[in-house]
Amino acid sequence: MRRTVYINGSFVPEDEAKVSVFDRGFLFADGVYEVTAVLDGRLVDFDSHVDRLNRSLTGLGMTMDLNYAALLDLHRRLVSRNGLREGVVYLQVTRGEADRDFHYPVGVAQTLVMFTQEKHFSTETVKGLSVISVPDLRWQRRDIKTVQLLAASMAKMAAKEAGKDDAWLVEDGHVTEGTSSNAYIVTNDGTIVTRNLSTSILPGTTRAAVLRLATEQQLKIDERPFTLQEAQQAAEAFITSATAFVTPVVEIDGMAVADGRPGQIVGRLREIYIEESRKTAV
Structure with a gap:
């Protein structure tokens, strides 16, 4: 049709x-x-x-x-x-x-x-993503959701050519976001870390909803930049977006995150987000 x-x-x-x-x-x-x-x-x-x-x-x-x-x-x-x-x-x-x-x-x-x-969000198998890091080549107003997406496309193609799922963009040694998503890590004490809002990243709608739900679950949140090394040594990592919901990241630049499997916190956040979305969708 x-x-x-x-x-x-x-x-x-x-x-x-x-x-x-x-x-x-x-x-x-x-x-x-x-x-x-x-x-x-x-x-x-x-x-x-x-x-x-x-x-x-x-x-x-x-x-x-x-x-x-x-x-x-x-x-x-x-x-x-x-x-x-x-x-x-x-x-x-x-x-x-x-x-x-x-x-x-x-x-x-x-x-x-x-x-x-x-797209089948709720029934697809979530295996966890492998990502590479690439320099963030985008303009300085990333908070505006413009249609100029060539840099993101180049990063996605670099990941594909490397046999990986996606890329995380890096500027001044810190992760800004994914090619079409916001990026997060979970520290060993269970704190969710994601970059603070500014002109450097897009203010994700899914990001806002997930952080609200995490707060309701009494999870600790630290909005600040984090490095690739921090991400590789984290207990968990994940992304959020309108097309990925909450999706775990299990490998960064060839290094497994923790045991290389989706973690419990990201799994729970995905479940909660889908459940809440079904209730509140219009």
């Missing part, structure tokens, strides 16, 4: 969804995006995604043409039209179509594209 795609006010078959070659998302990566997980046909952490979408747009000097209710309605209609039970909704907003010029155009209509992807 062909997917139905939303583009600029219309629901169309995926092979009929077209964007102009003059769109600034294509020419300048002048746009932002969000990926919202779907469980049981409902949207996970939707409010947080809308809040971050608006923050990202503000960071690029844009506003959202649609309000919260309209965005929620479009997401729900797209999920329904595609019969999606488990997967994601991808949303992308660009500044719109204009002749190629580095200056922002005035009075141009935004381009809004949304589509679904099927």
